[in-house]
Amino acid sequence: MRKSKRLDKIPPYLFVKIEEKKAELVKNGVDVIDFGIGDPDLATPRHIFKKMHEVLDQDKSANYPSSKGELSFRAAVSDWYKKRFNVELDPNSEVCALLGSKEGLSHLPLAFIDNGDISLIPEPSYPVYKISTMLAGGEPYLIPLKAENKFLPQLDTIPQAVLKKAKLFYINYPNNPTGAVAGMDFFEKCVKFCKSNDLLLVSDLAYSEMGYDGYVPHSVLEVPGAKDVTIEFHSLSKTFNMTGWRIGMAVGNAEAVGALATIKSNVDSGAFKAIQFTAVEALSASQKCVEENSKIFEKRRNVLIHGLNSLGWKLEKPKATFYVWVPTPKGETSASFTEKLLEETGILVVPGSGYGPSGEGYVRFAITLPKERIEEAIERMKKKNIFFI
């Protein structure tokens, strides 16, 4: 068997290794407190399940769907964007259904990146941006995100020679893994930057519905003229606790959305129609369930931040996402602290270095577990003298 050279370049997906490690511990009887993968532990709201049962009974969902999505789904996405962000989208040309946003993000470079082209990728970041650029034959140019810059990329540090070869510029606010948020002034700067450098702005908005303390995240598409240069990725995964349903959307510039749809029409045949019809219900019905979810995560965030700060950390509360980005104690690397937590306390976190070189010195906690388990984790750390010094 002769595998591609491409395969040698890519590491195993971050969470595959972490899940393997967890399985091994559970097998050995360890009660693992899992702050690992960001997969909501809360149930998909009942009215969404109910709709799924209805459409399964009534609709002819069994045939191939349209690869860019059923019109009713695309229209619901367009209405939701109008209601939520006051952004107008043409359901016919500016919306494409995805099998979750990971699928769309991973296919996008195939439509834009030729051998040697560059993607500008802030890091630490969701690994898919970098790996899909590499799979398409492109080169990632990593822009460090630092605490002293509020985890925003410094655009004026990118060399002209890099900019000349660059085609895509990724942003993700609210941000995974740092929990950072960006204001409209930053989004305006990004749009201007992409216009002057002929770049496609790739905005990943997976966490827009997880804002706390009254903070309501924006879409970059709210910037006037942003649609000239922007494609935005979103999904129902985190908003409605629907990670396993695999339904998302790419929206924005018609040419960019169309280019992605062309790739997709050749590699997948669209999302199961029953899931698209159910997603219409999720997007169009009352969004009270989303608010309730946020309240739960807000409380958990408070418990974790309070607990870690009682152990010596000086963390600020993230305004959005269900991630808490935690510096490692003195003398510990991301990997050594992850291992120490796991071995001494059974607490599973993700090493920040897995999200890029600037993630070194951090670990990520996903608060996708009940408040009581978070309290127990803090107790376990206290008992084992794990403090921030």
Ligand SMILES: Cc1ncc(COP(=O)(O)O)c(C=O)c1O
């Ligand atoms: C930043 C970011 N973007 C995209 C995704 C993909 O989500 P999905 O494919 O479930 O829409 C994730 C999942 O964790 C994420 O963290």
